[in-house]
Amino acid sequence: MLSAPRRLLVLAEGRSDDPHYGKTGRGVIRYRPDDVVAVLDSQSSETELLGYPLVRSVAEALAYEPTAALVGVATAGGRFPPAWRELLKECIAAGLDIENGLHEFIGDDPDLAVLARTHGVELRDLRKAPPGLDIPSGANLEHGATTILTVGSDCAIGKMTVALELDREVRRRGIHSEFVPTGQTGIAIAGWGISVDAVVSDFIAGAAERLVLEGVDRGGEVLFVEGQGSVLHPAYSGVTMGLIHGSAPHAYVLCHQAGQRFVEEDERFPIPPLAELVDLHERLSLLARPAKVHAVALNTRLVEDEAEARRAVEALAAETGLPTDDPVRFGAGRLVDALEPLFGRA
Amino acid sequence: MLSAPRRLLVLAEGRSDDPHYGKTGRGVIRYRPDDVVAVLDSQSSETELLGYPLVRSVAEALAYEPTAALVGVATAGGRFPPAWRELLKECIAAGLDIENGLHEFIGDDPDLAVLARTHGVELRDLRKAPPGLDIPSGANLEHGATTILTVGSDCAIGKMTVALELDREVRRRGIHSEFVPTGQTGIAIAGWGISVDAVVSDFIAGAAERLVLEGVDRGGEVLFVEGQGSVLHPAYSGVTMGLIHGSAPHAYVLCHQAGQRFVEEDERFPIPPLAELVDLHERLSLLARPAKVHAVALNTRLVEDEAEARRAVEALAAETGLPTDDPVRFGAGRLVDALEPLFGRA
Numbered sequence: 001m002l003s004a005p006r007r008l009l010v011l012a013e014g015r016s017d018d019p020h021y022g023k024t025g026r027g028v029i030r031y032r033p034d035d036v037v038a039v040l041d042s043q044s045s046e047t048e049l050l051g052y053p054l055v056r057s058v059a060e061a062l063a064y065e066p067t068a069a070l071v072g073v074a075t076a077g078g079r080f081p082p083a084w085r086e087l088l089k090e091c092i093a094a095g096l097d098i099e100n101g102l103h104e105f106i107g108d109d110p111d112l113a114v115l116a117r118t119h120g121v122e123l124r125d126l127r128k129a130p131p132g133l134d135i136p137s138g139a140n141l142e143h144g145a146t147t148i149l150t151v152g153s154d155c156a157i158g159k160m161t162v163a164l165e166l167d168r169e170v171r172r173r174g175i176h177s178e179f180v181p182t183g184q185t186g187i188a189i190a191g192w193g194i195s196v197d198a199v200v201s202d203f204i205a206g207a208a209e210r211l212v213l214e215g216v217d218r219g220g221e222v223l224f225v226e227g228q229g230s231v232l233h234p235a236y237s238g239v240t241m242g243l244i245h246g247s248a249p250h251a252y253v254l255c256h257q258a259g260q261r262f263v264e265e266d267e268r269f270p271i272p273p274l275a276e277l278v279d280l281h282e283r284l285s286l287l288a289r290p291a292k293v294h295a296v297a298l299n300t301r302l303v304e305d306e307a308e309a310r311r312a313v314e315a316l317a318a319e320t321g322l323p324t325d326d327p328v329r330f331g332a333g334r335l336v337d338a339l340e341p342l343f344g345r346a
Numbered sequence: 347m348l349s350a351p352r353r354l355l356v357l358a359e360g361r362s363d364d365p366h367y368g369k370t371g372r373g374v375i376r377y378r379p380d381d382v383v384a385v386l387d388s389q390s391s392e393t394e395l396l397g398y399p400l401v402r403s404v405a406e407a408l409a410y411e412p413t414a415a416l417v418g419v420a421t422a423g424g425r426f427p428p429a430w431r432e433l434l435k436e437c438i439a440a441g442l443d444i445e446n447g448l449h450e451f452i453g454d455d456p457d458l459a460v461l462a463r464t465h466g467v468e469l470r471d472l473r474k475a476p477p478g479l480d481i482p483s484g485a486n487l488e489h490g491a492t493t494i495l496t497v498g499s500d501c502a503i504g505k506m507t508v509a510l511e512l513d514r515e516v517r518r519r520g521i522h523s524e525f526v527p528t529g530q531t532g533i534a535i536a537g538w539g540i541s542v543d544a545v546v547s548d549f550i551a552g553a554a555e556r557l558v559l560e561g562v563d564r565g566g567e568v569l570f571v572e573g574q575g576s577v578l579h580p581a582y583s584g585v586t587m588g589l590i591h592g593s594a595p596h597a598y599v600l601c602h603q604a605g606q607r608f609v610e611e612d613e614r615f616p617i618p619p620l621a622e623l624v625d626l627h628e629r630l631s632l633l634a635r636p637a638k639v640h641a642v643a644l645n646t647r648l649v650e651d652e653a654e655a656r657r658a659v660e661a662l663a664a665e666t667g668l669p670t671d672d673p674v675r676f677g678a679g680r681l682v683d684a685l686e687p688l689f690g691r692a
Contacts, residue, residue: 280630
């Protein structure tokens with residue numbers, strides 16, 4: 001779907017210092033480090049970001065010989081900030097392909113499309129739904145792979161990262177695992193996938209089923225499906241629910257950010273006790289495939305002190321009665337240990 | 347949105363004897379009886395349906411002077427049976443507007459669009475999403491109307507009908523109630539609405555919020571939001587969930603069909619005890635607006651004996667501890683009595 005050797009300029013305009021809104025760019029930087037050559041943010045005064053040159057203009061970026069520019073922001077609702085169109089035009093004029101993860105499709109913009117043809121570059125809309133989607137066929141219940149879905153107490157707390165870390169650890173153990181991408185960043189990282197939040201809502205579950213079957217076709221004996229949103233989230237719960245039923249997981253990994261008490265930090269939306277959230281997901285499982293939460297992934301990114309992070313992990317393990325860890329900070333071993341008894345039993 | 351005085355030919359081709367797949371046509375017949383002049387089904391041997399002439403061809407239908415043809419079927423996934431295109435061409439050639447509730451848009455079909463222009467008729471795709479949708483703004487929590495959502499144990503068991511019957515009974519009591527249409531049949535009946543299953547999945551909740559606000563703009567003090575799918579349904583639960591959070595109801599009415607044990611009659615999907623389903627909906631409520639199930643609507647259509655139907659209602663009332671009735675068979679009074687204490691308190 002995406003050509004293999006890329007030299008990406010990550011466009012993080014105005015957002016390079018914001019871990020929440022810059023998650024697409026940061027995800028690619030972390031899991032495809034060799035594909036990235038530079039990051040662009042005209043408003044930053046830094047000179048590097050995570051070891052990459054941080055440039056202020058397309059002209060400056062060309063020194064690093066990028067072949068494509070990646071739209072590295074994810075704004076609420078997926079709209080394009082107007083100033084971005086100018087930036088994209090500059091990239092196209094400089095001969096860069098564009099990879100875009102927003103709802104607004106650059107391929108549908110006549111100006112940009114004409115400009116792209118003129119300069120012989122490709123506009124890739126990662127969120128564009130493929131043709132021929134439908135409701136699930138039931139094949140999600142009939143393949144032989146063990147399917148594990150990451151779910152969580154909010155969006156943008158690390159469900160994709162947890163799926164990627166678990167996938168990497170399972171591969172390290174010699175088992176053919178596949179990361180199943182369901183959103184723009186995952187697609188940008190893995191080079192395939194469907195952005196389930198961009199499909200017609202009747203076909204969310206059908207798109208999720210198709211992704212799982214593609215993971216099986218790719219040889220996956222174990223599939224880690226990238227979760228989206230949260231069943232608690234006022235805007236995105238529909239996508240989450242369709243993904244839960246369409247991917248038909250055998251098990252969940254519940255993700256939470258240490259110390260977070262409200263969805264989107266909005267006090268009107270208090271996150272219930274995690275043990276309740278475990279129970280809620282188990283009760284929401286596809287009736288034909290009751291699934292349990294087998295592990296909890298705690299994101300301790302905001303907890304500076306390491307001992308304190310370990311205490312937060314242990315406290316949540318005690319609260320939920322489930323194997324708990326921060327797979328980014330402390331490694332994915334403990335969580336994979338908890339999941340491994342499920343492998344090969346589907 | 348839809349012009350007021352219509353003379354509809356309901357197209358029920360091959361489906362006029364099937365209450366499940368013919369629900370769009372039957373819904374309009376029941377709740378806009380004066381708008382319908384005839385029903386077409388070339389495969390039926392009957393001469394009437396619910397008091398309307400049942401015709402076998404467009405030519406035969408013209409005696410009843412229709413102004414528009416309504417696609418009265420709802421197929422799984424919303425695709426058009428191929429033979430239907432010929433039927434639609436005949437209707438257009440006969441000067442009829444088309445109202446279409448399927449996912450496949452007739453306005454996007456170049457042949458039909460050209461034919462429609464030639465004959466000066468309008469092609470109305472009821473499921474086509476309006477432009478400018480987004481995620482919810484939070485205004486769904488700030489209006490003054492009492493919002494009630496119908497939810498259920500399966501799709502196609504009467505959630506729309508229950509909302510329409512409750513709306514009618516509340517109006518009868520002198521309160522300005524609005525039925526809020528969320529699917530093609532509701533839109534065909536009420537003349538406005540958004541088919542929430544046809545919007546981009548990120549915007550399900552935003553579309554539901556917009557509908558509720560339009561209900562308020564129409565003067566509704568009480569809103570009955572047409573439910574879609576079921577949180578138990580393997581294909582449609584995402585839509586259901588987005589509708590629950592986006593419409594932000596103050597209360598639910600839980601709908602169930604008497605005697606039904608499996609979702610879509612598929613034994614892999616056993617419906618849990620209704621008391622559990624009540625609890626599940628209450629726990630799925632928007633965190634900012636916890637809502638309870640205040641009444642249960644039991645569809646006893648398949649229970650022939652009236653005394654037996656009454657016993658089924660009483661048994662479910664005992665099981666759930668909630669006011670229960672079949673509003674179609676026995677009137678909506680008892681259910682509205684249970685909801686009325688909520689009115690004016692939003």
